[in-house]
Amino acid sequence: MEFDDIADSYVSQRARIPRDLVQWLLKAIEKLHSRTVAEVGCGPAYILQDFSNHAAKLIAIDVSYEMLALVSHRLKTALTIQARGEALPLKDQSADLIVFCRSIHLMDHHLALREAVRISSKAALISVITEAPNEGKYTAAEFCPEISDLRAVSRRAYPTKPQLQEAAEQAGLTLASFRSFEVTSTYTITDYVNYHLLRPFSYSFGVSPTIWENLVSKLNFALRENLDTDGVTDRFIYNSYILTSRTSN
Numbered sequence: 182m183e184f185d186d187i188a189d190s191y192v193s194q195r196a197r198i199p200r201d202l203v204q205w206l207l208k209a210i211e212k213l214h215s216r217t218v219a220e221v222g223c224g225p226a227y228i229l230q231d232f233s234n235h236a237a238k239l240i241a242i243d244v245s246y247e248m249l250a251l252v253s254h255r256l257k258t259a260l261t262i263q264a265r266g267e268a269l270p271l272k273d274q275s276a277d278l279i280v281f282c283r284s285i286h287l288m289d290h291h292l293a294l295r296e297a298v299r300i301s302s303k304a305a306l307i308s309v310i311t312e313a314p315n316e317g318k319y320t321a322a323e324f325c326p327e328i329s330d331l332r333a334v335s336r337r338a339y340p341t342k343p344q345l346q347e348a349a350e351q352a353g354l355t356l357a358s359f360r361s362f363e364v365t366s367t368y369t370i371t372d373y374v375n376y377h378l379l380r381p382f383s384y385s386f387g388v389s390p391t392i393w394e395n396l397v398s399k400l401n402f403a404l405r406e407n408l409d410t411d412g413v414t415d416r417f418i419y420n421s422y423i424l425t426s427r428t429s430n
């Protein structure tokens with residue numbers, strides 16, 4: 182399983198979710214009555230943890246056993262379920278907030294949204310958060326033009342806003358709110374390179390592993406040649422969608 186192999190390093194190398202995004206979401210869920218929050222493709226369940234003081238029940242769902250083992254360790258109050266986002270073993274109308282954080286691009290997003298609608302309670306919200314490298318200037322790009330290729334591939338991985346909206350409409354959802362957040366993270370060169378290597382980019386982005394590894398090794402070389410410090414800065418855009426079921430309006 183792709184993410185099983187990287188679960189431990191994921192925790193140290195992964196960019197954190199912007200705090201203002203979490204605050205924005207927390208504000209949105211105030212309206213929910215009974216709060217069962219499910220994160221689909223939860224990984225270590227960072228964002229689910231942010232809801233722990235605001236929810237009656239937390240459900241962490243992932244295909245990766247290793248990721249779920251991390252969740253059991255880190256967030257003991259969460260119920261962990263090994264399942265695919267496209268076929269959830271949850272009852273109809275059993276969750277009040279369903280979150281896909283940096284995970285919907287790894288699923289068939291049409292099926293995943295339909296499943297989310299099926300498990301949604303009447304007033305439920307569905308939150309989809311996508312992550313893409315910023316197109317603007319940042320430290321690593323100054324030294325390694327090849328990174329543009331990596332980043333262009335990353336940007337293509339997620340459904341675009343029109344694609345996501347179309348899939349949401351087909352699943353019977355309406356876009357209630359949308360906001361973009363920008364986050365800048367600083368990594369050591371080793372973490373930054375390992376993060377690109379270890380993340381199963383090549384599979385999820387449809388690039389051959391050899392081409393991918395070649396790009397990452399050029400990145401590694403360029404950074405080590407040119408950077409005195411071990412500080413690589415990268416910027417990401419987080420698009421955050423809040424969707425509601427049409428029947429709940």
Ligand SMILES: C[S@@+](CC[C@H](N)C(=O)[O-])C[C@H]1O[C@@H](n2cnc3c(N)ncnc32)[C@H](O)[C@@H]1O
Nearest residue numbers: 184222223224243244245265266282283284287
């Ligand atoms: C990039 S990680 C995001 C983890 C976490 N939500 C975060 O923001 O840090 C994507 C996660 O989705 C999981 N995943 C991939 N395909 C999936 C699927 N079809 N159904 C459920 N989870 C899936 C992976 O195992 C991985 O843990």
